[in-house]
Amino acid sequence: MQFRGASSDSAAVLGDQLAEQVRGEPGRAATMAGDLVTVAATLRSEGSLRRFLTDGSLPTEARTGLASEVFGGSVDAQSLELVTAGAARRWTSAGDLPAAFEHLAVVAAVRSAGDESERLADELFAVRQAVKQQHELRDALSDPVRDVAAKEGLVRDVLGSRFLDATVRLVVQAVTSTYRTVTAALEEYQKVAARVHGERVATVRVAKALTDDEARRLEQALQRQYDRPVHLNQVVDPGVIGGVRVEIGDDVIDGTVSSRLADARRRLAGTAG
Known part of the structure; x- marks a missing residue:
């Protein structure tokens, strides 16, 4: 999720705070994930509350005090600490606050998986x-x-x-x-999950599933190219005929037989014309 201006800085600060709060505590992360979904939904449905908590002209104490009053009885203490921290920050638009909490709920859920x-x-x-x-x-x-x-x-x-x-x-x-x-x-x-663990996600399209050794070698090659761990998602697609097509971020590496055949057909058509 992309934020601009002050919202980008605020979301980054809250993300760091969440990481510290749940470090080594998957159970706490699971609790906070549920709480933050509730907070985001409430802020989306209550426009006056959302606008009050993001109004930079109001005193910080007023904003954090209302956040504590509204959410204090319904979320965990650690979640409330994060919510009040969000109310104390500056936001480019009122809608960015619930969006940030929705994103943080995903991050918390990812961290709740622990070593899995x-x-x-x-x-x-x-x-x-x-x-x-x-x-x-x-x-x-x-x-x-x-x-x-x-x-x-x-x-x-x-x-x-x-x-x-x-x-x-x-x-x-x-x-x-x-x-x-x-x-x-x-x-x-899934991209958030990869970023939390410092990885990139690569979608690999093949005519038949790669063997463990082939997958490992491809993974290692991509890791060298992108200088970070890469998580492979395999999609078996008989339409590629043979070879492999890798999509990673905005990059596409197409080494499939179907792609080479399509190129050959285009060249032949150009020659014929």
């Missing part, structure tokens, strides 16, 4: 692919008639106990997020 960060990233990708490919599931999660509780229940029924609590938490959050679609939210959440 690789599994979390894989599960988020798997769920995103399932939602993209299964039309009935995608339609059910995006149905405006179905209430939020029903959608959350559907997520929990589908994922069950096979997935990490952090994964379930993030998929539930994706259903109610401000992103355009659930799949867009999950894609961003």
